[in-house]
Amino acid sequence: MIPTVVWGTGNVGRAAIRAVAAHPALALAAVVVRNPAKIGKDAGELAGLGRELKVTATDDADAVLAARPRAVVYAASGDIRPGDALADVLRAIRAGAVVVTPSLYALYDRRSAPPELREPVLAAIEEGGGSLFVSGVDPGWGNDVLPLFISGLGTTVDAVRCQEIFDYSTYDRPDAVRYLIGMGQPMEYEPLMLAPSVPTMVWGGQIRLMARALGAEVDEIRETVDRCPLDTRVSTRSMGGFEAGTQGAVRFEVQGIVGGEPRIVVEHITRIHPSCAPGWPSPPDGAGAHRVIIEGRPRIEVTVSATDEDENRSAGGNATAVGRLVNAVDWLADAGPGLYDALDVPLRPAAGRLGRRPQ
Structure with a gap:
């Protein structure tokens, strides 16, 4: 099982918790939140599952990353905080994590990404041994x-x-x-x-x-x-x-x-x-x-x-975008450190998930 963190519990993060909990190769290790009202709440409640997942939300991202999770689904918005989102993602990569996110638009195509964005990511990968895959939420x-x-x-x-x-x-x-x-x-x-x-x-x-x-x-x-x-x-x-x-x-x-x-x-x-x-x-x-x-x-x-x-149709779009990201985690973990885009990461059948519900 791949210990996986979900960072952010908005429209994307709620779907990410459900997707991680349902994936047979992933284990929900932690949930990171910013809203004080969400701290200490069970991930199942935040995701709208109607039952507990026995993982409580925390705002201590440093402690979560210090535990060296194998993967991070970065679901916090990058719309109006692109610098903060990049800084968070770089921290997770330096901690050795496979990071998947929709929040860094300029990295949809890694080859045409501006150097001022691509180079810090590549440096973090070299330093920490993590990896990054960015795919849109639209979806x-x-x-x-x-x-x-x-x-x-x-x-x-x-x-x-x-x-x-x-x-x-x-x-x-x-x-x-x-x-x-x-x-x-x-x-x-x-x-x-x-x-x-x-x-x-x-x-x-x-x-x-x-x-x-x-x-x-x-x-x-x-x-x-x-x-x-x-x-x-x-x-x-x-x-x-x-x-x-x-x-x-x-x-x-x-x-x-x-x-x-x-x-x-x-x-x-x-x-x-x-x-x-x-x-x-x-x-x-x-x-x-x-x-x-x-x-x-x-x-x-x-x-x-x-x-x-x-x-909800807009929630359905979010969920399929999240599915693309979360379902890539185990492939990325096997592929090794690197910066990936949609042409690198295959879209695979939902092996082992037919009839499966979040655990």
Whole structure:
């Protein structure tokens, strides 16, 4: 069994605890939290399992790392604290741990990561003997292994499009929805997530990674952003009201330009209410889905919907993103120290988990 730490217990961390507890090769060794109200609580309670896992949450990350865990699932957010997230991950790598995380966007594609980020990671690996695999929470497999696999089913490929289509009223991060993305803000408000160059910073690595796998050269990366106001005031179950005239939907693309044309595209279409931007693509069930479209011959379209935490679609997306990371831990432990990306780490069958529940 591989002693594994889950660091952070938000949307991603809750799913990570469940995934580690269910994996036959992993043993939940510790849970690290920042919120004082969570200290001392059992991991099973924090994960919503309805039973105890006999592991209590702590805020003493130093003590947890001093015990030399074999693996760390770093689930704390890097959205507004990228420097802190990197520092935490480097500490875990220096402690010799296999680290998997969605929080360091620039490392989705290790080859194109900026030197000021890649070099400290490589130095920590050299020093401590740990390793690192970063995959997105939107989810990463929807922007790398799934489209690349599907592209191999075609005769010709003209373009690859990866879509996330969601109703954000189901997303359990109100501050991110209202301020990072700008839902409910005046239309003149400039959300950080939509600021020029930020989408490329977050998703550009996935564009370059797919291009590398497809043997294509990206000339440049372009961004497009479209925002739509609410026609009327709407009320949501989890985040309250959103006023008419404020931002109610966002559609943006990160485009990999190949031969002068957008050939590899990551697109997000998000709403706070289904009534906003009715002409834009919608998920088949009204809540959320991830879609891959291969334009070519034949044209191939695959839509994936996942549910978790009482049929919550956004939680289902988090859970599948976490599954990709947690299920890579044992492979990474065998592979040895290094910096890995989605083209290195295989997506494998759930061996030993058929019918298994968290222990």
